[in-house]
Amino acid sequence: MQYLLDSIRRSKKITQEDMAKLLNIDVRTYQNKEKGVTQFKQNEMFIIAKFFNKKIDEIFFTYKLRESRSLANGVRYMPPNKCRRI
Template sequence: MQEKLAALRRFHNLTQKDMADLIGVDLRTYINKESGQSQFKANEMFIISQKFQKPIDQIFLPTNFEKHEVC
């Protein structure tokens, strides 16, 4: 679940349909991405970060990312 993204979307009074239109996908595709069932593409993340004027990592990385080790 993209909790930060969903919170930002609601804070800005945007619907999931608004976001789907923004990144050029159908509503069901956006819902799947926001719920974590599928991944956002890099260009979609850039568009969304520009919309909210926040760096991509503040929107899309999990809050506990720093605790994960890279093998």
């Protein structure tokens, strides 16, 4: 699920219907993408980031969120750029 996108969208009082219109897709398709059932296309991520005046990675690639969830489960998350091949 795109928790951060959902949070940003709700804080700006923007509906899923508004987002679907922005992306020129069906509302159900948008809902599935926000839930994580299907993935956002690259061009959709650019449109959304521009709309919210944010960088794509600030919305879609949230390592901090993943890290905090991993720590809660007792497993430390390490972003790919910090990993090394063994």
